Amino acid sequence: MLTNRQPRRGDDYLNVAGEEPALRDFSSDMLAALQMRPRCLSPKYFYDETGSALFDRICDLPEYYPTRTELTLLAAHATEIAVRMGPRAEIVEFGAGSLRKIRLLLDAMDQPSRYVPIDISGAYLSANAAQLQHDYPSLSVLPIMADYTGAFHLPVKEPSCGRRIGFFPGSTIGNLLPADALKFLRQAAQSLRGGALLLGVDLIKNPSVLHAAYNDSQGITAAFNLNLLTRANRELDANFDVSRFAHSAFYNAPMQRVEMHLISRAAQHVRVCGERFDFAEGETLHTENSYKFTVEGLRALASQAGFHPGQVWVDPQKLFSLHWLPAPL
Numbered sequence: 001m002l003t004n005r006q007p008r009r010g011d012d013y014l015n016v017a018g019e020e021p022a023l024r025d026f027s028s029d030m031l032a033a034l035q036m037r038p039r040c041l042s043p044k045y046f047y048d049e050t051g052s053a054l055f056d057r058i059c060d061l062p063e064y065y066p067t068r069t070e071l072t073l074l075a076a077h078a079t080e081i082a083v084r085m086g087p088r089a090e091i092v093e094f095g096a097g098s099l100r101k102i103r104l105l106l107d108a109m110d111q112p113s114r115y116v117p118i119d120i121s122g123a124y125l126s127a128n129a130a131q132l133q134h135d136y137p138s139l140s141v142l143p144i145m146a147d148y149t150g151a152f153h154l155p156v157k158e159p160s161c162g163r164r165i166g167f168f169p170g171s172t173i174g175n176l177l178p179a180d181a182l183k184f185l186r187q188a189a190q191s192l193r194g195g196a197l198l199l200g201v202d203l204i205k206n207p208s209v210l211h212a213a214y215n216d217s218q219g220i221t222a223a224f225n226l227n228l229l230t231r232a233n234r235e236l237d238a239n240f241d242v243s244r245f246a247h248s249a250f251y252n253a254p255m256q257r258v259e260m261h262l263i264s265r266a267a268q269h270v271r272v273c274g275e276r277f278d279f280a281e282g283e284t285l286h287t288e289n290s291y292k293f294t295v296e297g298l299r300a301l302a303s304q305a306g307f308h309p310g311q312v313w314v315d316p317q318k319l320f321s322l323h324w325l326p327a328p329l
Contacts, residue, residue: 025147027236027273033285034277043175043260043288044120044147046224048231052124054224056098061220063212066171069320070200074101074169077313077322078108081198084311084324088113088162092192094148095119095172099128102167105198106136113161114140118148149176149184154191163195166327171202171320174257174291181291185305192327197307199323203314204292207251214249214258214290222247225260225287238272248284260288295321 026045033041047055059067074081087110093102096117106112115132119125122145129143146152157164166188173181188197214221225247229240248261264279271277293301298321299309307325314321 026232030232030236030238030272031275034272034275038286039284040286041228044149045231046228046287047119047121047124048227048235049121049124051224051227051231052097052121054220054227057220058216058224059098061216061218063216065209065213065319066200066202069315069317070169070171070322071101071104073313073315073320073322074104078104080311081105081322081324082108082110084196085109085165086162087111088160089195090114090116090157090161090164091167092116092154092164093118093167093169094188095168095170096125096128096143097170099132101169102132103135105167106139112136112139114142114155114158116142116144116155118144118146118152120145120147149180164192165195166192166197166199168197169200171200171290173199174202174293175288176291177289178291182301182305185302185307189306189327194329195327196310197323197325197327199298199302199325201293201295201298201321201323202290203318203321204256204294205319207253209319210251210258210292211249214260215247219247221249221260225249225262228287229262232272236272237274238270240270241268244268245285255289256292258288258290258292259286260290261286293321298323 033039058064090113096119125143129141133141142155226242229242232238233240244265245262246265248263251258261284264283267281269276269278302309302325310324310326312323
């Protein structure tokens with residue numbers, strides 16, 4: 001749940017989730033995933049420092065259209081979006097990542113008052129937020145290390161701030177199961193009352209385009225997927241032999257989602273946190289879903305969550321969309 005209680009400032013970022021609770025979550029969620037059938041783990045654990053850096057490389061790949069398409073849309077419509085935000089707006093970015101996209105908005109905005117980036121990777125977030133603060137010295141930057149789908153506190157809104165605007169780019173909404181996406185949007189609608197959410201959404205398209213985007217020729221997406229096992233070895237006292245797993249990504253048309261899996265290349269057993277788990281040859285650990293939407297379907301979901309669907313911007317190839325979603329008081 002998103003609340004407005006003032007968080008505690010850490011050494012160089014707002015430490016809300018904390019490193020130890022995050023490790024406990026990873027441990028308990030990985031053990032639960034390995035015990036269930038089929039095995040499935042949240043994609044949020046991709047994003048340690050190495051995983052975040054690999055994802056930045058994915059965003060620059062020629063096959064990976066979402067980032068460059070969204071950046072083009074933001075650049076083309078930043079002035080119009082800034083007018084809708086109003087003067088001295090406060091931006092809350094969910095899953096802030098490298099902070100490239102927010103710069104397009106900040107440069108167009110009328111005296112932005114405060115920027116609150118939220119991300120699960122504390123070290124990565126802290127470094128990027130420090131650079132942004134250096135580049136925008138008049139902007140108040142308050143990074144929060146947290147899982148934005150869970151419970152965390154937003155800073156108290158200052159009287160001098162304008163409207164509170166949420167920013168959720170990259171079609172990360174598609175990584176959530178439909179019920180979880182609705183839950184997140186409902187929480188965001190409450191937290192952003194009187195403001196709005198700017199939401200990036202990937203659209204349904206030719207499966208061949210999707211296949212190429214998640215199976216790039218350089219193997220960066222495969223390395224990103226497999227890094228999850230490397231992280232488990234380092235943080236959970238696991239002994240995954242990464243060479244005995246393979247990356248798999250495909251479009252599940254009936255579910256309207258891309259699925260990513262790690263496939264066991266052979267019958268094997270692994271140890272995680274002192275417990276043994278057996279993998280049959282061909283058995284998978286399901287690591288990510290990326291749901292795709294129609295414009296009408298997303299607007300209906302936003303309405304169900306309590307937003308008033310507003311302007312939609314779509315690129316000429318109809319690959320990606322940006323949604324302006326006002327949140328009524």
